[in-house]
Amino acid sequence: MQTLRSSSASPFGRKIKLALSVLGLADKVKVDLANTLDPEDNLRAQNPLGKIPCLILEDGNVLYDSRVITEYLDYMAGGEKLFPAGAERFDVLTQQALADGICDAAIQIVYESRMRPEEKRHQDWVDYQQLKIDRALTAFESNPLPQVQHNSPNAAQIALACSLGYLDLRFGGEWRNSYPKLVAWLEDFASSVPAFDKTRPE
Template identity: 35%
Template sequence: MKLIYSTASPYARAARIFVQELGLSEQVEEVFRHPFENPTELIEANPLCKVPCLIDDSGNALFDSQVICEYLDAQAGNRLFNEINNDWHLKTLYSLTRGLLDSAVAWQQDKMRAELQSDFWQERFIKSIDRGLDYLEQRLNELPKNFSAIHINLIAVLDYLDFRHAEYQWQTKFSKLKDWWLSYKEKPSIVATQPKA
């Protein structure tokens, strides 16, 4: 299998953490491509030219990080979605982490518009992140006991906020969330996939 990724994408990072946590590193070749450069290999696999994109051993492309992560998890015996799949509350918390990723990335995309960025949308993104992180901070004890897809997405969100939105200073706003994050930040899969430009 081949996983096309970029080092800045939190979605691609989640997929890369899945690869490592599931022990699939020898089966999955990771290939860096910058989507803004419109690489032919990525466009041919994913018409949206987005990362991550997984090409399986038959040459079929899977895209969208959730699809890829669920596929990888299925290949390895359903370990990271196991507690989530049959629990609607946990599915909702997982969906919230995906929504937080969407807000954080959209906030960055609006920032990149420089003088054209929208104060209205900037505030919308920040407020949604405020509320989402507060909601999760109050429910940390409800997360799966074992390291899961929720943990992976939430770590990806928090590290992406540090990477792209350092001024947000989530660590000073959410002390319980910070303590939770500190307990996982040295995991090898987390260290190895830190976001970078």
């Protein structure tokens, strides 16, 4: 059986758990919790970057990061489930990258407060990351992704849902005050994809 190294709160790990569920592959992968800050965790031997998620295949090979793993799961499921064929594929890849960028910036903000002593924190850096988030949310608000049909989200829809879920988790859902179309989109996603609530961080 394959093994997913992740954590409960990781939005990128949640992406993979969601993909496994919607592709019907959840019973083929076990989840092994990882602690990225623990030097004794063998995560750093599995992924030299020490980052999650990573997927350990049955032959011992390891895949990382979440975008690579998502592509692999789509391949395992027969292809063109999470990523469409043709030119539309590049739209989904670009939208996925934008959604993932929200998480990248949000994690930078979280780490700034978690990893640095208060006197060494840089508000300019935090503001810089927040502006990335704001611009990405504005782009999605102006051009919303399609609603999910029949519990079959694509990779971009999964990534956006997990990004918004992470903003809810770490920042109290403040984004909801400014992006009503995204709020409605996420509510529809959650009702259309039951695994979204099932993978909600503890």
